[in-house]
Amino acid sequence: MIFGAGSIGLTALDLFQRNGVIVYGLLDDKKELHGQEFGDVSVLGETDDDGFLKLIGQKCEAFIAISDTRVRKRLVKMLNERRKVQPVNAIHDKAIVSALATLGHGNLVAANVVVNPYARIGQHCLLQSGVVIDSRARLGDYVHVGTGSIISSNVTLEDGAFIGTGVMIVAGVTVGKNARIGAGSVVIEDVDANLTVFGNPAKPL
16 A cells, blocks of 8 residues: 655655565545545555555555655554554565665665765665665655765665755765755755755755
């Protein structure tokens, strides 16, 4: 069961189907999407519909495909408490994930992502297409890394960090909790928690 029928939800749907996983349906709180079909998979109802939630943990697994971190956290908490389950990982068949890397639960690893040896990925992270996570990089929980970004070796992205599209973070940099890096930026020094930076080199907005 996929939570979210937006672009990330459809990415997850394609990814699971490419891996031969049967998707029971999608859940989304936007009523205008209910009943909409994507191939042979329908948007069944809202994310808190007990009629469908009761299947999770008994007949199917869950994956949360929603970009809003606050919503993802709320849904993870709900699945932990009400269904006693953790969301599964969604890893594209064209991604390269080293056997020496460590991944938590509920991560999206999209097409052409590379996760190199001894990288550590936390839980509920979104790694969009073409991302490179180099060796010994460390990602906390709920980190979002945009398409084509390069996270160099020994970089630390703390919980909730948002990395825009096409960002380069040089080796050894730490990006603080809930910091935001604007698209196309080159980050050459540490970024404090809750700070937004942009540019080449990236500077606070």
